[in-house]
Amino acid sequence: MTEIVRQRLDEFLASKELRRTKQRDVIVEAAFSTKEHFTADDLHEMVRKIDRTVSRATVYRTLGLLVECSLLREIELGRDQTYYDPNFLDKPEHNHLVCTDCGRVVEFQDEHIALLEDCITRRLGFTPASKSIHIEASCEELSRSGKCGYQVAALARDHR
Numbered sequence: 001m002t003e004i005v006r007q008r009l010d011e012f013l014a015s016k017e018l019r020r021t022k023q024r025d026v027i028v029e030a031a032f033s034t035k036e037h038f039t040a041d042d043l044h045e046m047v048r049k050i051d052r053t054v055s056r057a058t059v060y061r062t063l064g065l066l067v068e069c070s071l072l073r074e075i076e077l078g079r080d081q082t083y084y085d086p087n088f089l090d091k092p093e094h095n096h097l098v099c100t101d102c103g104r105v106v107e108f109q110d111e112h113i114a115l116l117e118d119c120i121t122r123r124l125g126f127t128p129a130s131k132s133i134h135i136e137a138s139c140e141e142l143s144r145s146g147k148c149g150y151q152v153a154a155l156a157r158d159h160r
């Protein structure tokens with residue numbers, strides 16, 4: 001867990017009069033051990049590798065706290081499930097490109113897009129708070145070769 005995560009979480013917990021617990025620490029550790037986007041169930045699985053006693057309910061509650069203090073962000077990847085994104089601390093303006101065939105997710109950051117989002121939002125009379133663009137597209141590998149390594153990996157994952 002990085003110093004920034006630790007510090008922001010401690011301040012937030014204190015403001016809510018919540019204590020640091022061992023289980024909460026394990027969950028936070030697991031959430032920031034990856035650069036991948038994950039679901040609550042994915043995180044529960046990661047956490048159980050470290051501590052088998054952590055319940056799904058505790059994972060859900062802690063996820064709620066991490067979103068509330070802006071350490072994690074909830075994102076939609078077009079898969080009927082909410083994903084959690086640990087990468088906004090490092091890349092606050094990043095967006096997602098999602099392959100509709102294999103489900104591969106690519107993050108991108110572009111200052112022109114950030115500027116454009118700001119302009120559009122202000123022109124419509126809003127103040128930008130959080131913004132991100134989600135583009136669905138087909139990845140090059142699949143259209144070029146008719147096969148995609150990520151598709152194979154995703155299928156293997158779903159049939160675990």
Ligand SMILES: [Zn+2]
Pocket residue numbers: 037085087094095096107
């Ligand atoms: Zn992301």
Ligand SMILES: [Zn+2]
Pocket residue numbers: 099100101102103104138139140142148150
């Ligand atoms: Zn693809």
